[in-house]
Amino acid sequence: MGSRMLSYAEGDDSHFLEACSLCSKSLGHNSDIFMYRGNNPFCSQECRQEQIEIDDASDKKLRVSLKKSRETNKKSAKSNVQTGTLLVA
Template sequence: MRSDALSYAGCEEPHFLEACTLCSKPLGHNSDIYMYRGNKPFCSQECRQEQIENDEAGERRWKVSSKKSKETSKKSETVQTGTLVVSN
């Protein structure tokens, strides 16, 4: 059973340093833990690097899709200029 410090209102939540964020391998108490973005633990430098590369690829895809979306919306905006004459 886990300590009361890790249990909240009767629900046992896993502590964030119990398993690797990428591969879910249990993290040992006497082994190195590789951190990324403040609160993401990894069992090895390889898992950490793979997560960094995944995040960077996702950010690049987001930037490309955001840029395409902006270009598409600019192209779809039409501005008409001219004079409107109304007679009675």
């Protein structure tokens, strides 16, 4: 097998530790690499923290959007309910 690195999907992912996922700064062979969410490398704690904050903001926006969508769907479902009396002869 040699020194070839494999990703989770068994594909060639041998270049994923060459650059920071946020700022694209080259990652040195003898420098610290800060990982986040599996295989996302960062050159510093600051870059990793910035990505965490970006992801948190995106997640929050998505949750708010989904909540609004659910509320709209509930209102729509309520307005489609028909009331009245059914007479059967």
